[in-house]
Amino acid sequence: MISACMIVQDEEECLKRALDSIYDYVDEIIIIDGGSVDKTREIAVSYDKVKLFDIPFPKNFATQKNNAIEKASGDWILFLDADEYYDSYTMAALSGLVTIEEYDAYAFSRKTFIDGRLINLFDQDYQTRFFRSHCRYEANEIGISEKIVGYTNLQSCNLDIKHYKKEQWQQKDNELYWDMGHQPPAGWSKIDGKWTYTQSLDDIQSFEGWMSEPELKWLHDTAKKVPAGELIVEIGAWMGRSSAAIYLGASGKNPVITIDTWQGSPDEPEHNIAQTEDIFAKYCENIKSVGITLAEFESFPLENKCYYLVGDSLEAVERFLDKSVAWLFYDGRHTTTGENLDAWMPKMKDDGLLTGHDYFCFYEHIQQEIHKRFWIHEIHNSIWVKYMKNERLW
């Protein structure tokens, strides 16, 4: 007899997928709920083979998993997490595995996908998930990770566990681990019972680039003011100094797209290092170091996330709808400022904010190109600002 075992808490988004994948191949399904407040329990009891037990999460995964094994009546246990599922070929193999006298535990190969992307293409990740019922879990010192013990002969199999997560579920898992004592990455702290990202702009100061400290602060504060859900576009990222200030200011309330060739401007000698150094890699590394997750821009609509778009700004502009950009910050190729303004101005929302860098610099034509087209309203160090409606709206 095979008992499937699971421990769950607020898994309404994925529980059905997990249960459907195993249902026809096991004799009973033991589910220990740690205190769900969503529809997890309702979904669980809608399956005849499920035996649901409520045991508040003891902040130790091994203890809770052993609670499930204790309730099981099968002589073989199949474990799975709610954000995983098994393929039918894996499940069909179980009835054969139990007949092999030699082994009392089997490990399967886990493939982890985040938002559909396989993230362990090269790393093997074997997880012991099918074992005789005398085996138990043993915790590490803070109860976050656990391993199975008590078997005598373990065999690794070429059978798959599909571990299919969404980025947002990962954050939920992270917060649970941090609550259990795992050290959160720099910048995260618990304020009024809620995990909050409180990275300061100081961390950006070490990124190579051209933005002065007050300019970084202005970019950050401006990003904060852009109404939630509205599109922010930055052109010219280099190693991410200005991008990081904007991303942090928007802090997940807006889609932000940063556009750059990451090849440097051909007419600016200080960009020559792009011929030998991988500027894009440096940009990714810097952005990641302040806790920001990047996604590649593919198409609209967008989520409120940080995106990068590798390409020429005068080609990228074709992909944007007219009147779709709430805030544009231009710090791209200086010798094409005029062409870029002409191409991007129709993309600005009527109440949008058009801004750029290097108002005061040795490329004098920047001021000329701007003033040929419009009056500016504010200057912050070397950042020029134009309100599209000629008045400040946000």
Ligand SMILES: C[S@@+](CC[C@H](N)C(=O)[O-])C[C@H]1O[C@@H](n2cnc3c(N)ncnc32)[C@H](O)[C@@H]1O
């Ligand atoms: C002055 S740097 C940007 C500096 C950055 N904002 C900072 O805070 O350090 C100008 C950037 O424009 C990019 N660039 C040059 N030509 C471009 C083009 N045609 N399209 C998009 N980006 C371009 C360069 O690769 C370079 O990263």
